[in-house]
Amino acid sequence: MQIKRKLQNVHTPPTEPGFLGPDHSARAVIQDGFAQSDPFIILMDDVLDKKDKTPVGGPHPHAGFETVSLLLEGEIGDEEHTMHAGDLQIMTAGSGIVHTETIDKEARMRLLQMWITLPKAQRWITPRVQNLPFASVPKLTENGAEIRVYSGSFAGLTSPIQNYVPLIIADIHLDSNSSTLQQLAANYNAFLYVIEGSILVGEEQKPLQQNQVGWLDKFNDKTTSELLLRAGENGARVILYAGEPQHDEIISYGPFIGDSKQDIQRLYYEYNRGQMRHVNTLPMEQTINY
Numbered sequence: 001m002q003i004k005r006k007l008q009n010v011h012t013p014p015t016e017p018g019f020l021g022p023d024h025s026a027r028a029v030i031q032d033g034f035a036q037s038d039p040f041i042i043l044m045d046d047v048l049d050k051k052d053k054t055p056v057g058g059p060h061p062h063a064g065f066e067t068v069s070l071l072l073e074g075e076i077g078d079e080e081h082t083m084h085a086g087d088l089q090i091m092t093a094g095s096g097i098v099h100t101e102t103i104d105k106e107a108r109m110r111l112l113q114m115w116i117t118l119p120k121a122q123r124w125i126t127p128r129v130q131n132l133p134f135a136s137v138p139k140l141t142e143n144g145a146e147i148r149v150y151s152g153s154f155a156g157l158t159s160p161i162q163n164y165v166p167l168i169i170a171d172i173h174l175d176s177n178s179s180t181l182q183q184l185a186a187n188y189n190a191f192l193y194v195i196e197g198s199i200l201v202g203e204e205q206k207p208l209q210q211n212q213v214g215w216l217d218k219f220n221d222k223t224t225s226e227l228l229l230r231a232g233e234n235g236a237r238v239i240l241y242a243g244e245p246q247h248d249e250i251i252s253y254g255p256f257i258g259d260s261k262q263d264i265q266r267l268y269y270e271y272n273r274g275q276m277r278h279v280n281t282l283p284m285e286q287t288i289n290y
Contacts, residue, residue, distance in 0.1 A: 003186045003225035006202035008217040012209075013045070024048050029112075029193055029213050034252070038189060038245040039165045041065060041115035041252065045193075048074075049108045059100040059278070061271045062093035064123055064250075064257035066116050070150065070169065070239070072195065074109025081280075086134025088150045088169070090161060094118065094125040096267060096276040112193075112239065115257070120248045122164045123259060128286040129279060130161055136290045137171075144178025144231075147171070154240070155182050160290045166244040174199065174231035174238075186225040190242035191215040198232035205230065208238075 011031060018024030029043040069089045077083050091099065118125065137148045138157040149157040152168035159169075168188065174180065174197075184190060192201065192214045199208050201216075208214040219225065229238070251258045256267045270276060 003219060003221060003223065004203055005184060005186075005190070005216045005225050005227045006204055007206040007208065007214045009215040010206075010208060010212055012212050018046060018048070023051060027211070030114075030191075031213075032215075034117075034250060038247065039117045039167075039243045040189070040241065041117055041250070041257065043112065043114040043193075043241070046111045046113065047109070048111075059098055060255055061096060061098045061267075061276050062091070062255050063096035063267045063276070064263065065093055065118055066164070067091045067093065068114040068116055068151075068167075068169070070112045070171075072110040072112060074107060076107075076109055076111060081129075081131065083131075084134065086137070088132040088137070088161070090130045090132075090151075091279065092118070092125060092128045092130075092164070094122070094127045096270055097127040097279050097282075098271075098276050099279040114241070116165055116167065116243065117246055117248070117250060117257065118164050119246055120259060123257075125164070126286065127277070127279070127282065128288065129282065130288045130290070132159070132161055132290045136160070143180070144175035145180040146173040147180070147182075152242075154184070154242075155180070162288070165246060168240065168242040170240040172229065172236075172238050172240060174229065174236045176231060176233055176235045178235075179228065179230035181226060181228050183224045184227045184242055185244070186219040186221040186223050187244065188242040189215075189218055189245050190227075190240065192229075193239045193241070195237040195239060197234045197236035199236045199238055200230040200232070202228055207232075 013027040018026040027045040071083045075084045140147045147155045148171040150169040151161045154170045253264045
């Protein structure tokens with residue numbers, strides 16, 4: 001019997017002041033503990049409407065996980081690499097990397113940045129960066145639906161992104177009252193984040209409104225499941241995140257993820273001694289542009 005996914009938990013993350021000053025606001029999309037959100041650690045929805053040229057941000061380290069950045073609006077980056085609206089970047093921090101996010105001009109942007117765990121066996125893997133520009137994202141258009149698949153396989157499309165943890169990211173646009181029925185691994189932990197409009201989820205047609213997060217029910221079964229989405233009167237844009245749980249406990253502290261407190265202490269020691277490379281110095285084989 002086909003498993004049919006349905007909404008299990010819905011919440012609306014509040015808008016909070018961001019760390020970049022008065023022009024920065026942020027929503028914590030993932031609010032549950034890691035045991036519930038595995039393999040996802042955090043997801044922040046950052047909006048910056050910067051009205052001056054005072055520099056904000058700066059260099060900082062990461063290790064033990066991957067950052068998954070989907071830029072919804074504007075641009076961000078430096079002379080080495082700039083992300084534009086619709087681009088995706090996955091940075092595998094692994095054994096440790098430093099990157100810089102300095103904004104020194106007037107700018108407006110909206111960025112979804114996720115931390116996703118690495119499998120325990122790859123926790124300290126060699127760092128790498130993958131850049132997937134908007135023009136290279138696989139796209140399907142049919143029956144009032146436009147689906148772009150940034151990671152994994154979904155809707156008959158497969159992204160070129162290489163994953164350590166099986167991960168699906170799909171940007172789904174639905175015209176007014178249109179619907180889409182897609183397959184999803186039943187054991188993937190999955191949630192929907194509505195960017196615009198509203199959707200009805202599952203055969204129960206439970207509503208999910210703009211800026212709401214809806215977690216789907218979970219199964220241990222490794223077969224496929226069905227996900228039914230229908231747009232409301234004004235259409236919808238929703239981001240689907242789905243990933244395979246790793247079932248490994250993690251320690252999270254500051255910019256680092258580890259398997260123990262000793263890992264965190266070691267990472268701070270290495271960073272403070274300048275032993276972590278800057279992302280812009282990675283050799284060509286560790287920077288993949290699609």
